[in-house]
Amino acid sequence: VKFGRVYAVEMESADGSKISKRTVFVTVGTTLFDALVKAVDTPEVKQELYAKGYTHLLIQIGRGSYIPARSTGDNGSLAVEYFTFSSSIAESLSSASLVISHAGSGSIFESLRQHKPLIVVVNEDLMDNHQEELAEELAERKHLFCAHPQTLYQTITSMDLDSLLPYPAGDAKPVAKLINKFLGFPED
Secondary structure (H helix, E strand, O other), X not given: OOOOOOOOEEXXXXXXXXXXXXXXXXXXXXXXXXXXXXXXXXXXXXHHHHHOOOOEEEEEOOOXXXXXXXXXXXXXXXXXXXXXXXXXXXXXXXOEEEEEEOOOHHHHHHHHHOOOOEEEEOOOOXXXXXXXXXXXXHHHOOOOEEEOHHHHHHHHHHXXXXXXXXXXXXXXXXXXXXXXXXHOOOOO
8 A cells, every 4th residue: 555645535516527525634633732723724734735636624623722714615725624523533534635633642543544644743732742752753664744833834845645654554563662662661
């Protein structure tokens, strides 16, 4: 499985012609991460995503207070929708062409399990940020891209989806090794 593959859903336009829907799904999980939502909502980020062929932006804002600007996408730009929480983000995740996520391990590994191209954005406001270590390690192994809110635009601009490698499914050893290293246990 190569990540450079285009994940698109065929849709029918108002005139009956077929068009591809390529959605960027943004998730903050159950956290408050307005910095990520604000970074994605900038004109520069939205224009760059549109220039890369994405058509829709779906943002899960969680407990945040920042409300992104909705757009129908009729004016040659991304269509933008948002929601706070959902009983399951599985459908949003499975239909995504690109995922931009907070650094929670559940969101990271579910995206990787589904072979979704992934940009993990680290929440710098968290204390004892073990999530950053996990994201950086997985980025070093070329399974995802790692960014901070202020570097998200540059990450999107320079990302090469063909450079990503699939995460080996069902092999918990690399994760266990990383956790053991983080906890200070000796390597076997």
